[in-house]
Amino acid sequence: MSSGSTGPSEPTGPTITLVLGDITEQHVDAIVNAANSSLLGGGGVDGAIHRRGGTAILDDCRRLRASLPQALSSVRAGETPIGKGLPTGRAVATTAGELHADHVIHTVGPVHSSSEDRSELLASCYRESLRVAGELGARSVAFPAVSTGIYGWPLDDGARIAVETVRETGAGTSVEEVRFVLFDETAYRAFEAALAAQG
Ligand code: AR6
Numbered sequence: 001m002s003s004g005s006t007g008p009s010e011p012t013g014p015t016i017t018l019v020l021g022d023i024t025e026q027h028v029d030a031i032v033n034a035a036n037s038s039l040l041g042g043g044g045v046d047g048a049i050h051r052r053g054g055t056a057i058l059d060d061c062r063r064l065r066a067s068l069p070q071a072l073s074s075v076r077a078g079e080t081p082i083g084k085g086l087p088t089g090r091a092v093a094t095t096a097g098e099l100h101a102d103h104v105i106h107t108v109g110p111v112h113s114s115s116e117d118r119s120e121l122l123a124s125c126y127r128e129s130l131r132v133a134g135e136l137g138a139r140s141v142a143f144p145a146v147s148t149g150i151y152g153w154p155l156d157d158g159a160r161i162a163v164e165t166v167r168e169t170g171a172g173t174s175v176e177e178v179r180f181v182l183f184d185e186t187a188y189r190a191f192e193a194a195l196a197a198q199g
Contacts, residue, residue, distance in 0.1 A: 012171035014178045020188045023181040024052040027100040029138035032129045034146045035106040037085030039065055045144045053097035060094035089124030091132045103136055105129045109147030119161055122147055126165040130173045140177040145187050155187055159194035
């Protein structure tokens with residue numbers, strides 16, 4: 001797979017890098033998974049991460065599910081109730097198993113809706129994942145384009161929200177590199193355009 005990178009973002013925030021490729025092949029401190037509320041795996045990038053990372057990730061997810069009411073301090077309006085798993089927009093970490101990373105951070109993106117604006121929930125995925133990464137001391141974090149596959153979010157808008165949210169965290173994170181790992185050229189170009197549009 002080829003790869004490319006862009007210049008640094010704002011001086012005080014993480015450097016944003018774009019890579020065309022498979023997120024399960026990245027060597028970073030933390031890999032973000034576009035999971036679902038069950039945390040028990042699925043298709044898309046979630047399936048790939050569990051396949052490549054091995055059963056240790058699923059074992060950890062099962063343990064986390066059991067402790068979710070303790071792990072999450074509050075449920076906000078519109079979120080999935082805690083009894084049904086990890087609420088949309090939130091993030092939790094597990095081992096990365098056999099992946100070339102120390103942690104997998106699982107976040108649950110919103111399903112795209114044309115009748116309701118769920119952008120804030122998608123932004124929350126990036127914000128919460130970076131917050132968890134900071135707590136773990138992770139310096140490099142790889143993100144997929146959350147919600148832009150099975151959950152149907154239009155790529156251009158998903159890319160805009162992703163870049164905007166990472167930029168907005170600015171100095172508010174100890175993460176030094178945010179690497180967006182895009183699975184195909186269309187996704188890569190959408191992120192490239194979002195970066196260019198946001199200066
Ligand atoms: N590396 C990087 N990006 C990938 C990879 C990969 N190996 N595989 C897919 N993508 P999706 P969602 C891209 O569907 O939309 C699962 O079943 C893909 O091209 O993985 O958030 C979960 O369990 C797309 O651009 O996640 C949930 O039920 C992006 O990753 C549901 O899908 C996200 O696509 C979550 O849907």
